[in-house]
Amino acid sequence: MKNGKRxxxxxxxxxxxxxxxxxxxxxxxxxxxxxxxxxxxxLLFAVLLFVSIIHFIISCIxxxxxxxxSSVNHILAFASFLGVLVLGxxxxxxxxxxxxxxxxxxxxxxxxxxxxxxxxxxxxxxRLPLHRITPMKGSFLAGMIIFLVIYSGVLNYFTENTIxxxxxxxxxxxxxxxxxxxLIGLAIGGLVMGIGFIFFGKNPYRGQK
Amino acid sequence: xxxxxxxxxxxxIAVGIIAYAAALxxxxxxxxxxxxxxNTRKQWLKAGISDSLEKSEPIHLNIGIQNDSDLNSGAGLxxxxxxxxxxxxxxxxxxxWRISCGSAGVAFFEKDAVKIGLDNADxxxxxxxxxxxxxxxxxxxxxxxxxxxxxxxxxALHMNLGTFGSSAVIQDLAYxxxxxxxxxxxxxxxxxxxxxxxxxxxxxxxxxxxxxxxSGDSETDPSLLTMDILRFxxxxxxxxxxxxxxxxKTGL
Numbered sequence: 001m002k003n004g005k006r007x008x009x010x011x012x013x014x015x016x017x018x019x020x021x022x023x024x025x026x027x028x029x030x031x032x033x034x035x036x037x038x039x040x041x042x043l044l045f046a047v048l049l050f051v052s053i054i055h056f057i058i059s060c061i062x063x064x065x066x067x068x069x070s071s072v073n074h075i076l077a078f079a080s081f082l083g084v085l086v087l088g089x090x091x092x093x094x095x096x097x098x099x100x101x102x103x104x105x106x107x108x109x110x111x112x113x114x115x116x117x118x119x120x121x122x123x124x125x126x127r128l129p130l131h132r133i134t135p136m137k138g139s140f141l142a143g144m145i146i147f148l149v150i151y152s153g154v155l156n157y158f159t160e161n162t163i164x165x166x167x168x169x170x171x172x173x174x175x176x177x178x179x180x181x182x183l184i185g186l187a188i189g190g191l192v193m194g195i196g197f198i199f200f201g202k203n204p205y206r207g208q209k
Numbered sequence: 210x211x212x213x214x215x216x217x218x219x220x221x222i223a224v225g226i227i228a229y230a231a232a233l234x235x236x237x238x239x240x241x242x243x244x245x246x247x248n249t250r251k252q253w254l255k256a257g258i259s260d261s262l263e264k265s266e267p268i269h270l271n272i273g274i275q276n277d278s279d280l281n282s283g284a285g286l287x288x289x290x291x292x293x294x295x296x297x298x299x300x301x302x303x304x305x306w307r308i309s310c311g312s313a314g315v316a317f318f319e320k321d322a323v324k325i326g327l328d329n330a331d332x333x334x335x336x337x338x339x340x341x342x343x344x345x346x347x348x349x350x351x352x353x354x355x356x357x358x359x360x361x362x363x364x365a366l367h368m369n370l371g372t373f374g375s376s377a378v379i380q381d382l383a384y385x386x387x388x389x390x391x392x393x394x395x396x397x398x399x400x401x402x403x404x405x406x407x408x409x410x411x412x413x414x415x416x417x418x419x420x421x422x423x424s425g426d427s428e429t430d431p432s433l434l435t436m437d438i439l440r441f442x443x444x445x446x447x448x449x450x451x452x453x454x455x456x457x458k459t460g461l
Contacts, residue, residue, distance in 0.1 A: 045314045052313035052343035073357035113349040120378035124405045140404045182413040188439050189417030190283030195225045196432045
């Protein structure tokens with residue numbers, strides 16, 4: 001069994017190296033092979049998506065029956081699924097009316113959730129200085145206020161002053177530099193993690209018991 | 210890709226490998242520099258896991274990979290290693306974890322991560338096929354579905370790994386104040402939201418260091434050492450380049 005797993009691991013690593021090589025080789029045959037591999041991966045994920053949705057619906061049916069969790073959410077989810085399924089088979093899944101109905105309901109639900117996100121953000125900003133302040137969070141809050149002031153246009157009255165103007169230009173350039181730094185950091189982090197797993201057999205769990 | 214890009218890619222990978230090998234060889238000599246808040250976050254994470262064990266409340270792992278193509282991103286790998294680590298550490302708990310995923314592919318592969326984690330802790334027989342739950346691909350709907358999954362059941366620690374956007378703020382509204390919220394997102398929006406809503410947030414490349422933080426010997430973990438080597442090297446190069454640029458322009 002261990003030899004079988006090792007053999008499969010070697011196959012997977014070789015496939016990964018092959019895909020990476022195809023990305024950097026400029027050749028029509030390599031492009032066709034690469035497109036075929038990606039198409040196969042897309043089909044695989046489509047199958048996984050189908051299986052996951054079925055699994056989700058089964059858990060929606062099973063959970064309230066077993067008293068595991070609240071019935072309302074699961075009944076709503078199952079009823080929505082059933083409704084779309086029945087209408088789809090009756091009207092056809094390409095029916096403009098069905099698509100419009102689904103889009104209308106989805107838009108309403110997502111809009112209300114987006115509103116909840118906005119309210120949540122405002123409430124969290126209000127609560128932050130009262131209960132949860134740390135140096136990092138305080139700096140973030142201060143930075144947010146500074147940039148709100150800068151981009152409000154209030155400081156346009158002072159741009160004749162060269163020092164103020166230079167300071168404002170510098171402050172406006174800082175976020176872009178920070179974003180570049182974050183992206184470089186994320187790239188380095190991903191590189192180190194990948195190198196650790198692929199070349200040095202890093203085990204995320206170091207045997208702590 | 211032209212020849213110059215290929216060379217650059219291979220050089221960067223080679224530098225990374227050399228740095229990692231050096232960290233592995235000299236890990237007993239080099240100590241991990243405590244980058245800002247590292248020790249605090251490590252202690253906080255361990256406290257969250259201890260809390261979960263003491264109160265017999267599970268850890269909720271919320272994996273926010275929205276596109277299946279992101280499975281092979283740094284965030285995807287972080288999520289996998291985080292699940293594997295928590296599965297191993299919480300293997301003997303009564304109700305160890307709940308895992309919600311925003312991608313069908315991730316929900317499928319996370320089962321393997323759980324299995325490996327349980328095997329590492331010698332609890333492989335406790336593996337259950339329905340250990341992960343797919344909660345929808347839209348970021349906001351994913352949060353709503355994962356919240357309904359936890360409805361009425363207390364959770365000790367919510368670990369959010371992956372890509373979330375601003376929807377993570379819904380958790381702050383939904384969960385009780387004593388339920389810890391931890392966000393390790395690779396997108397800028399979730400990091401910003403995490404700063405104002407979460408109890409702990411990983412900024413930038415820190416989210417790839419979670420497995421190092423949660424390992425038994427994080428002070429000599431080669432990946433953390435390599436990150437420190439590369440981090441300080443890049444910072445030095447940037448500062449030197451900036452100084453050269455400034456002094457070059459001023460003619461000094």
